[in-house]
Amino acid sequence: MRRRVSERYTILITRTGKEPRAFSFRPVVLLMAGLFFASWAGVTGYLYVRNAALKDTQARLEQLSNRARALSLQLSEEQNRNNMLAGEAADMLKQLDQLEAEIDRLRERAGLPKIEVTPVKGENQGGEGQGGGIPLDTEAMLKLTAERIKTLTGNLSSKIEPALEKTLAKEAARPVGYPLKVHTYIASGFGTRRNPFGRGYEFHDGIDLPAWYGTPIYATAPGKVVEAGWSNIYGYYVKLDHGYGYQTLYGHMSKILVKRGQVVKRGEVLGKVGSTGRSTGPHVHYSVYVWGKAVNPVSFLGAPSYAKR
Numbered sequence: 001m002r003r004r005v006s007e008r009y010t011i012l013i014t015r016t017g018k019e020p021r022a023f024s025f026r027p028v029v030l031l032m033a034g035l036f037f038a039s040w041a042g043v044t045g046y047l048y049v050r051n052a053a054l055k056d057t058q059a060r061l062e063q064l065s066n067r068a069r070a071l072s073l074q075l076s077e078e079q080n081r082n083n084m085l086a087g088e089a090a091d092m093l094k095q096l097d098q099l100e101a102e103i104d105r106l107r108e109r110a111g112l113p114k115i116e117v118t119p120v121k122g123e124n125q126g127g128e129g130q131g132g133g134i135p136l137d138t139e140a141m142l143k144l145t146a147e148r149i150k151t152l153t154g155n156l157s158s159k160i161e162p163a164l165e166k167t168l169a170k171e172a173a174r175p176v177g178y179p180l181k182v183h184t185y186i187a188s189g190f191g192t193r194r195n196p197f198g199r200g201y202e203f204h205d206g207i208d209l210p211a212w213y214g215t216p217i218y219a220t221a222p223g224k225v226v227e228a229g230w231s232n233i234y235g236y237y238v239k240l241d242h243g244y245g246y247q248t249l250y251g252h253m254s255k256i257l258v259k260r261g262q263v264v265k266r267g268e269v270l271g272k273v274g275s276t277g278r279s280t281g282p283h284v285h286y287s288v289y290v291w292g293k294a295v296n297p298v299s300f301l302g303a304p305s306y307a308k309r
């Protein structure tokens, strides 16, 4: 048996209760160590390169994340703007609601039925669809607003305004208050009463308002003098036509101060209190007619005469 003289390096690992294990190194191990070092260097180099690539990726990632952050910021700004627009649209709709209510009030005053400007907002009759409470997006809301404005404006100028003007003219033509500006009272009311000159009953088609002889008598509404003269019943009297079916009569005057055909304003003096015709003392007989029929003037008097000087 040939023995090797070459140097050997041995490592002994002892284990309890077992034989020690020996690892012997021959010089070749050095070579191996060299190889190992070389491979380590290789791995390290590889790792270094890889690390550089990683760093590059990381940088790119960071860039991307920055970009994403910027985009998300932009998005949220857009969202804010959108929300603001939506808020504005909602505000506009709210204002429109108020406007519509106002217009409806005007329509009511003008004697027109209420309008259905907005068939939206879940008030859809017939047809399938939105069952209320569905939030509208900004665009739809703005469109709706524009449509409503158009409808309301058109409605206002074409229907409401003329009707309202007529109503206002009619209201202006309506007799208001007492034909006297002094304190007075209703000495004899409207309706069936005992005949003050004899037996039985008669129909009194107005009210009697006592006042001093010569007290001015005023027109209770603007109008035209249709009668100014003498009657056995009313004595010296004036009858005015105010239009819209309204007429007023002022009787028992001591003096007439207007002429037939004359146009008078509300509050203009027509004559003076007297006791002409079927009268028992100085007073003005005041009648109000609606479409030719005598009605109770009390509903046209309003506040007491002395309260509205």
Ligand SMILES: [Zn+2]
Pocket: 188, 204, 206, 207, 208, 285, 286
């Ligand atoms: Zn009378």
